[in-house]
Every structure is written in structure tokens, then in C-alpha cells.
Amino acid sequence: LSAWRLYASNMAARYRGRIRYWEVWNEPDITFLRPPPGMTHAEAYKLLVAEARAALRSVDPGLRLVGGPAYFFYKRSSYEGSQEDFTERLVENGGLALLDVFGFHYYLKEKRMLDISPDPVRKRDGMRAAFAKAGQPPVLWDTEGGLIRFTASALGLELPASMYSIDEAADELVWWHVSQLAAGVE
Numbered sequence: 088l089s090a091w092r093l094y095a096s097n098m099a100a101r102y103r104g105r106i107r108y109w110e111v112w113n114e115p116d117i118t119f120l121r122p123p124p125g126m127t128h129a130e131a132y133k134l135l136v137a138e139a140r141a142a143l144r145s146v147d148p149g150l151r152l153v154g155g156p157a158y159f160f161y162k163r164s165s166y167e168g169s170q171e172d173f174t175e176r177l178v179e180n181g182g183l184a185l186l187d188v189f190g191f192h193y194y195l196k197e198k199r200m201l202d203i204s205p206d207p208v209r210k211r212d213g214m215r216a217a218f219a220k221a222g223q224p225p226v227l228w229d230t231e232g233g234l235i236r237f238t239a240s241a242l243g244l245e246l247p248a249s250m251y252s253i254d255e256a257a258d259e260l261v262w263w264h265v266s267q268l269a270a271g272v273e
Contacts, residue, residue, distance in 0.1 A: 088138050095142035103147055110190060110230065111139045112155040116173030120155075129173050133182030140185050151187040156230050178221045189218070190230035193263060227272045232260065 099109070113119050115132040122131030136152060143150045154177075177183055215227075 088134070091135065092138050092142040095139045096146055099143045099146035099150060107149070108151045108153050108188065109139070109143055110153040110155060111136050114192065115155040127176055129176035129180055129182060132173075132177065133180055133185065136182060136185045152185065153228065153230070154183070154186040154189040156190040156192045178218065181221070183218060183221050188226045188228050190228045193229060193232040229264070229267055229272055232263070 095109075112132065112135060115135075116128055120128055120131060120135075122128055132155065136154070140152055143152070174189075183189065
């Protein structure tokens with residue numbers, strides 16, 4: 088953790104006055120974060136965020152932390168298997184209170200994904216309710232998204248190649264982003 092603190096404070100000092108929002112770790116709910124044995128992804132992530140927050144704000148108290156994107160309350164699949172319900176665990180362990188913004192990713196993978204998966208407005212409202220229960224008014228950002236048009240079997244990832252045409256995907260993504268903006272997601 089001392090190396091992590093040093094990295095965070097050096098980055099804050101280097102980009103002081105130019106970068107106001109810092110996202111801590113990409114997709115900590117999957118294999119990009121490897122927690123120590125006996126620790127969940129959410130527990131390890133809370134520790135990293137606490138250390139980064141202290142280090143960043145020691146350089147500039149006005150810096151804001153963006154939570155590493157996760158996929159709401161749903162289990163994520165990875166080549167290591169399904170991880171715990173990361174967002175729900177982060178809310179439960181108090182990690183959300185360390186964040187100023189919670190980011191999420193949304194990718195189209197299957198044809199008519201929005202027809203077969205839970206409505207994104209319900210997902211967003213479910214997150215807001217959980218965050219309010221935890222005493223943290225959420226700011227939600229859609230920080231990454233798009234269309235998956237590849238498979239990664241060489242990495243052991245079994246992501247289906249999209250069945251969308253480019254035009255269908257564009258329509259679906261426009262619908263998703265406009266509906267999110269209208270609902271207050273940034």
C-alpha cells in the first residue's frame with residue numbers, strides 16, 4: 088500500500104490544477120483487481136480507494152474520486168469465474184462513502200440486449216435506492232460503453248460476438264445514452 092499511496096500522491100502533484108477527477112481502478116469487480124487471499128474484491132477496493140483518497144487529497148483537498156466502474160448489482164463473469172455482487176458489497180462495507188462519483192460500464196453483447204436484460208432505468212433506480220440507504224447521495228456516470236464485436240477466447244473470456252449490425256448497435260446505444268442523460272446519469 089505504501090507504493091500505491093506514493094503513486095497516487097505523485098500523480099496528483101504532477102497533474103495538479105489540470106485533473107480534478109480521479110478514477111480509482113478499472114473494473115475492480117473483475118480480474119483487473121486481484122485481492123489478497125480471504126479478501127473480497129469489494130473489501131480490497133475499499134482499501135485502495137481509502138488510500139488513494141488520502142494521498143490525492145493530501146496534495147489537493149478539492150480532488151474528486153470516481154469509483155471504478157462496475158456492473159450494478161449483478162455478478163460479473165470473468166475467466167476466474169463469477170465474482171461477488173461487487174456494488175452491493177461496496178455499499179454494505181461503507182466503501183461508497185469514500186467516493187464522489189460512481190461509474191459504470193455498459194456494453195451491448197447480444198441482439199436486443201435491452202429487451203432481455205433488466206431495464207436500465209430500474210437498474211439506475213435500484214442503485215440510487217441502495218446508495219440513499221447507505222447515506223450517500225450518488226452521482227452516477229456512464230464512463231465507458233459500446234458494442235462488443237470480438238471474442239477473447241485466447242484470454243479465456245467467453246464473450247459472445249455481437250449479433251448487432253452497426254446501424255442497430257448505433258440505434259441501441261443512442262437510445263441507452265439519451266435515456267441515461269434524461270434520467271440524470273452523466
